[in-house]
Amino acid sequence: MKQIIIATKNKGKATEFKEFFNAYDMAAVSLNEREELPDVEETGETFEQNAALKAETIANILSQPVLADDSGLIIDALDGRPGVYSARYAGEDKNDQANINKVLTELEGVPQKDRTARFICVLAVARPNTETQFYQGICNGHISIAPSGKNGFGYDPIFIPDGYQETMAELSPKVKNQISHRKNAILQLEETIRKNRSLY
Numbered sequence: 001m002k003q004i005i006i007a008t009k010n011k012g013k014a015t016e017f018k019e020f021f022n023a024y025d026m027a028a029v030s031l032n033e034r035e036e037l038p039d040v041e042e043t044g045e046t047f048e049q050n051a052a053l054k055a056e057t058i059a060n061i062l063s064q065p066v067l068a069d070d071s072g073l074i075i076d077a078l079d080g081r082p083g084v085y086s087a088r089y090a091g092e093d094k095n096d097q098a099n100i101n102k103v104l105t106e107l108e109g110v111p112q113k114d115r116t117a118r119f120i121c122v123l124a125v126a127r128p129n130t131e132t133q134f135y136q137g138i139c140n141g142h143i144s145i146a147p148s149g150k151n152g153f154g155y156d157p158i159f160i161p162d163g164y165q166e167t168m169a170e171l172s173p174k175v176k177n178q179i180s181h182r183k184n185a186i187l188q189l190e191e192t193i194r195k196n197r198s199l200y
């Protein structure tokens with residue numbers, strides 16, 4: 001089976017990519033399975049810059065194509081925060097629970113109609129001696145009053161996607177993977193995968 005390296009240490013993302021690439025008969029291998037590879041510092045100011053940093057650093061080390069995902073939560077009432085800083089919103093230790101608590105505290109008293117938000121996912125595909133390519137996906141929704149649900153990762157327990165009453169963490173992984181920002185970004189990438197499987 002063909003392999004695609006995903007430059008991520010996030011276990012939730014890795015699980016979702018395995019599911020997506022399975023459908024194309026490809027095995028997604030994350031950095032958790034390649035522990036000799038470094039964790040890339042995300043010094044960029046945009047999702048694109050950070051996705052490119054992660055993909056290009058690993059592609060240069062391995063001399064093979066690498067996919068990276070930089071993603072986050074944009075909340076309108078917080079002027080777009082936590083945005084690019086979603087993973088570290090409550091501190092460098094990247095604690096999902098602390099990040100959720102910080103967001104809910106900042107949104108205290110904000111009514112549902114003003115709690116609109118979106119998840120954004122930018123995928124970068126880096127190949128040696130080739131310009132990096134980008135694909136983007138969005139999932140619109142709003143922030144719940146309290147966390148609920150055990151599925152998924154990150155901000156899923158407080159994100160209610162448009163068209164649903166449940167949080168992303170209450171929805172099954174199957175449903176999340178049909179509607180998520182990550183799925184929508186993968187759909188942008190799909191044509192490239194289908195046309196040129198040798199890329200990977």
Ligand SMILES: O=c1nc[nH]c2c1ncn2[C@H]1C[C@H](O)[C@@H](COP(=O)(O)OP(=O)(O)OP(=O)(O)O)O1
Nearest residue numbers: 008009010069070071072073086087153154155156
């Ligand atoms: O589907 C999602 N459901 C819930 N939360 C999500 C999702 N997708 C991204 N997020 C949040 C998690 C983290 O707070 C940030 C990503 O940060 P981001 O730097 O891209 O990932 P990361 O540091 O966890 O792993 P890595 O850089 O190794 O890929 O956005």
Ligand SMILES: [Mg+2]
Nearest residue numbers: 010042070087
């Ligand atoms: Mg990161």
